[in-house]
Amino acid sequence: MKTLVAYMTQTGNTKKIAEAIYDEIAGEKDIKDIKDLTNFEGYDLxxxxxxxxxxxxxxxxxxxVKENVAGKGIAFFMTHGVPEGFEAIKSWTGSLKDIAAKGNLLGTFECQGEIAQHVLDMLEKSDDPEMKAFAALGPAAKGQPDESHLQKAKEFAKEIQAKVQ
Ligand SMILES: Cc1cc2nc3c(=O)[nH]c(=O)nc-3n(C[C@H](O)[C@H](O)[C@H](O)COP(=O)(O)O)c2cc1C
Known part of the structure; x- marks a missing residue:
C-alpha cells in the first residue's frame, strides 16, 4: 500500500492540512504539490x-484527478473561506463524485481557511450584497486552519486508511 498526499495551495492553508494528513499515514507515502506531479502511478491511495x-x-x-484516478482509492480534502457546513459548499463541490468516478471515492474533508486580504478587499468593494456578506466572514476565518482543525484532518486520515486495510 503506497499513499500519496497531493495538494494545491496559494496561501498555505491547504498545505497545512496536507501535512497533517501526511503525518498520520502509515506505510510508504509521499507528499507533493499537484503541479509537480505528472500522474498517480505507483500509488494505491x-x-x-x-x-x-x-x-x-x-x-x-x-x-x-479525472485523467489519473482510474483504479485508485481517493479521498478529497479542501479548505474554504466560509465556515464548515456552510450550505453552498455542497453545490460548489458537488462535482467531486463525477471527478472521482473512475476511482473509489473514500471520503471528503472540509475545513475553513483564512481568506487572503486582497480577496477580502475585493469582496468588500463589490456592489453585490452576497459578496459583501462573504467579506463579513473574513474575521472568523482568520488563523484557520488552527490546531483543532489539524487534529480533525489527522482523524480523517486514520478513517480513510482504515477503509482500505
Ligand atoms: C480567488 C479566490 C477565490 C476564492 N473563492 C472562494 C469561494 O468561492 N468560496 C470560499 O469559501 N472561499 C473562497 N476563497 C477562499 C479560499 O478558498 C480559502 O482562503 C482557502 O483556505 C485558501 O487556501 P490556500 O491557502 O491553500 O490557497 C477564495 C480565495 C481566492 C484567492
Missing amino acids: VFVGFPVLQFNVPENVSKF
Whole structure:
C-alpha cells in the first residue's frame, strides 16, 4: 500500500492540512504539490487537496484527478473561506463524485481557511450584497486552519486508511 498526499495551495492553508494528513499515514507515502506531479502511478491511495476558488473545485485539480484516478482509492480534502457546513459548499463541490468516478471515492474533508486580504478587499468593494456578506466572514476565518482543525484532518486520515486495510 503506497499513499500519496497531493495538494494545491496559494496561501498555505491547504498545505497545512496536507501535512497533517501526511503525518498520520502509515506505510510508504509521499507528499507533493499537484503541479509537480505528472500522474498517480505507483500509488494505491491518493489524498487530493485544494482551496475552493470562485465557488468551484479548481479546474487544474478536477482535470488532473479525472485523467489519473482510474483504479485508485481517493479521498478529497479542501479548505474554504466560509465556515464548515456552510450550505453552498455542497453545490460548489458537488462535482467531486463525477471527478472521482473512475476511482473509489473514500471520503471528503472540509475545513475553513483564512481568506487572503486582497480577496477580502475585493469582496468588500463589490456592489453585490452576497459578496459583501462573504467579506463579513473574513474575521472568523482568520488563523484557520488552527490546531483543532489539524487534529480533525489527522482523524480523517486514520478513517480513510482504515477503509482500505
Ligand atoms: C480567488 C479566490 C477565490 C476564492 N473563492 C472562494 C469561494 O468561492 N468560496 C470560499 O469559501 N472561499 C473562497 N476563497 C477562499 C479560499 O478558498 C480559502 O482562503 C482557502 O483556505 C485558501 O487556501 P490556500 O491557502 O491553500 O490557497 C477564495 C480565495 C481566492 C484567492
